[in-house]
Amino acid sequence: MCTYNGERFLSEQLASIQQQDYSNWVLYVSDDGSTDSTLEITKAFQARLGLEKVKLLSGPGCGFASNFMSLTCHQDASADFYAWSDQDDIWAADKLKAALTWLNKMPKDIPALYSSRTTLVDEAGNHTGLTSRFSGAFGFSNALVENVAAGNTMVFNHAARELLQSAGQQDNIVAHDWWAYMLVTGAGGRFFYDTTPHIFYRQHPLNSIGAAIGLKAALVRIHKLFQGRLSRWIDQNIANLDAIDYLLTETNREVLQRFKSARARNLPGRVIGIWRSGIYRQTFMGNVGLLVAAIFKGV
Template identity: 40%
Template sequence: MDKKSSIAVLLCSYNGSEYIRQQIDSIINQSEPNWTVFVSDDGSTDGTLDILQSYRDKLGSKRFIIINGPGKGFAWNFLSLLEKCGDHFDYYAFSDQDDEWMPNKLTKSVSVLSNYDCDAPSVYCGRTSLVDENGLSLGESPLFSKPASFKNALIQSIAGGNTMVLNRAARNVINKTSKDVRIISHDWWIYIVITAVGGNIYYDPKPTISYRQHTNNIVGSNLGWIARFQRISGLLDGHFKEWIDSNIYALNKTDINITADNKHYLEMFNDVRNSNLFKRLYVFRKLGMYRQTILGTLGLYVAVFLKKL
């Protein structure tokens, strides 16, 4: 890896005083030292700002920069920070406030991304090691083995934003996102956009972060069969269709160069969602859409059958 590569670490915070010290310490202890931390705080009232200011005093205001978030939710907090941090970094790494990075997190992700042409939008992401509130292991997130693609991205997000590192070309594409659209989740949006323009997504099967699971987000981790069935049921309750509507609207409002094949695919996908049952089943099968697991793909076709997509 080029030791001169510069990395912007983008940390978003909101009332994160309980665990944010551990996350920042894990960033400081990275084997790759050439980083600058940008923190976007979205109105914390619990002492988080005092903690952040103590790290700014320790590291200096040029290496630890605190700004005010936009107050539009977590997705736009990350996307606005991606823009505000500037375009003079080689790589941009998203960080949640309550995880812990393994020491090789930045070294490994930048090593992977450096193998791609720097002009090609490229994103590193991957699996996570799951831990509880006390840092005790809960196993690992599901291993996804099917290829990353636009066909998958339109109907599934494969990796958390807390694992994502973008090169500058990917950052510049994402920054074209229209400011007046609803973004469901920044990680899903990045997966959709980068695959839409023909960019590179590298999914690492080996975790480089410990993803802290709280009582209220165990289901979000896909931990266990109950959680997986609940996530599949989410395909059928109407929310998933609403999310896809929002993503497609945002794509149409954002000035990016979607490849000709993907543009045609998107048009077919959007058109067939409101077609009759026979056409839905026929065209969806022809399109070859898939989720990363057999159970997920089964749920997808049930959603197609019930017109919930």
């Protein structure tokens, strides 16, 4: 778990972790310099459960993505499986058990990453909807242009953790969950998207990243697209992938190269090249948006 000034909802999230059906867990909390009562709440939780059950660390102070990657790469945190946790959600009692049911079926030497749909709740914990139910193919060609997996749902095996460590902390990644999706699929690992939600994803004004659903969110994405945000994010992702391309499969290195080459062309070569590169988004409208973005150099 990574925390930063999370006093408002932290106790409820800690309680939901304590009440998991699967109890053989250790919680590592990396605090990124909280100035409210976050540390006091966490230390009280640690006092109740013990120092072996709850461990406190100091984050790098560079934002949520760097905090998660720093914690993931921390040498003292070693286990068979790892789950990322936000400070303000609520885990269903079967959250860990559902993830481990799939992960335990995967070969231990192959990176495997689990994620799921989420139930959205407001500040008071009232249900407000569900995140998108993706049904398309998942893989590196999708991950290059779309992050389908929320980090607060992600659970992964030790092979995936070693892969993330091999890639380094990459302090300038866009988001830790997008990076994990790209890296695991790019290296030939396994990815699973559970359409049954096992987490209550709290939406409030202080979310680092909220759930991108609904008409309003779609309009915001379109606006940001024309401001070049997606293109800048992809630039960052490609720079990070170039630094560790030796970890990718040969096929995915070729996909990355075709995508990079297409992005550098002028119309109509850019549009044709991106189409032929094999990259895609999960929905028809998403792919239409990708085409539009290619036309206007927004991807």
